[in-house]
Amino acid sequence: MQTKLIKILGVVTDLLQNKHRKTQMKTVKISALVLAMAGVFATSAHAQSAKTNAWEGAYGQIGVGYGMFVPKIGSGTAVTKNSAVAPAGIPGVPAGTPLTALGYPANVSQGASASNVNNVNTGLANIAAGYNFGINETWILGVAATYYPGASSSATGQLSVANTSISGALGTLPVPGGSSTATYNVKNLYSIILTPGYAIDKDRLAYAKVGYTGATIGLNGPTLAYQSTNLTGYTLGLGYKQMITQSLYAFGEVNYASYGTKSLTATLTTGTQLQGMTVSGVGTDILVGVGYRF
Numbered sequence: 001m002q003t004k005l006i007k008i009l010g011v012v013t014d015l016l017q018n019k020h021r022k023t024q025m026k027t028v029k030i031s032a033l034v035l036a037m038a039g040v041f042a043t044s045a046h047a048q049s050a051k052t053n054a055w056e057g058a059y060g061q062i063g064v065g066y067g068m069f070v071p072k073i074g075s076g077t078a079v080t081k082n083s084a085v086a087p088a089g090i091p092g093v094p095a096g097t098p099l100t101a102l103g104y105p106a107n108v109s110q111g112a113s114a115s116n117v118n119n120v121n122t123g124l125a126n127i128a129a130g131y132n133f134g135i136n137e138t139w140i141l142g143v144a145a146t147y148y149p150g151a152s153s154s155a156t157g158q159l160s161v162a163n164t165s166i167s168g169a170l171g172t173l174p175v176p177g178g179s180s181t182a183t184y185n186v187k188n189l190y191s192i193i194l195t196p197g198y199a200i201d202k203d204r205l206a207y208a209k210v211g212y213t214g215a216t217i218g219l220n221g222p223t224l225a226y227q228s229t230n231l232t233g234y235t236l237g238l239g240y241k242q243m244i245t246q247s248l249y250a251f252g253e254v255n256y257a258s259y260g261t262k263s264l265t266a267t268l269t270t271g272t273q274l275q276g277m278t279v280s281g282v283g284t285d286i287l288v289g290v291g292y293r294f
Helices: 002-049
Strands: 057-074 076-081 107-115 120-134 139-151 155-161 164-168 171-175 178-201 204-221 224-243 248-267 273-293
Touching (some): 107 273, 120 178, 139 204, 178 224, 204 273, 224 273
Antiparallel strands (some): 057 120, 057 273, 076 107, 076 273, 107 155, 120 139, 139 178, 164 171, 178 204, 224 248, 248 273
8 A cells, every 4th residue: 555655656756757847848948039139129229229210211102292394406308209190281201100200209308396495394203222221330332123104294396397309300499388386295204313421400301312323215296106115324412301200200402303315216197208307305303292110
């Protein structure tokens, strides 16, 4: 009887010891988890405190405003295939004989020019995202991309083809010119920029912008099939940001863009090809908006 009692006590003791070991292991696991979480929070806090200044890091913003584009269009040549034929009643020349068979040129060239071209004045929207690198407690250098969705309002201009003449076996023949109204707009405007900035304090930032920009000019009209030309150039700007909350800020900008000269090739609905004309221009805009500083 005493031997059985001793065995029972031994079993109970083993059970208690196993339960104690499991409890210790569970406590160790919980402690390790707590320490790991504390390490994550400490690392995050250290990363925040390790910023060179408050404006370092990623950001995104949206803005609205007003913009103007001033175009410059150079003269060129309108080239038309000569499909004219001789009229009836010319001695020795059957009616309907192609003029090209009588020594006249296969293509007729006339001067082409644009005049009274109005500026585009339009409302616009802008989205941008970028990242600021801290140089020291005062200065940053950022890199960003911006995009203006949609197309501007349209503006008009006068497209003119000059009178000319051609010579052949029947003598000199006049070729009349003409003019019509053409419409254009600006769309797909974007830029890739560097943004050096001066951190006035943790809530205020003044900055400049310099970079590469591009836009698409769309042309159409009663006698002009729709054409588009891509322009590229450089952009400059100045801006200011003011924190509203810990992460949300308001901003204002003024931007300038200069687009280099690009050859403009277009086709009139009559089949006439416009060749050698050029297009360039400058644009300005004023933006206000809000952004988020990560």
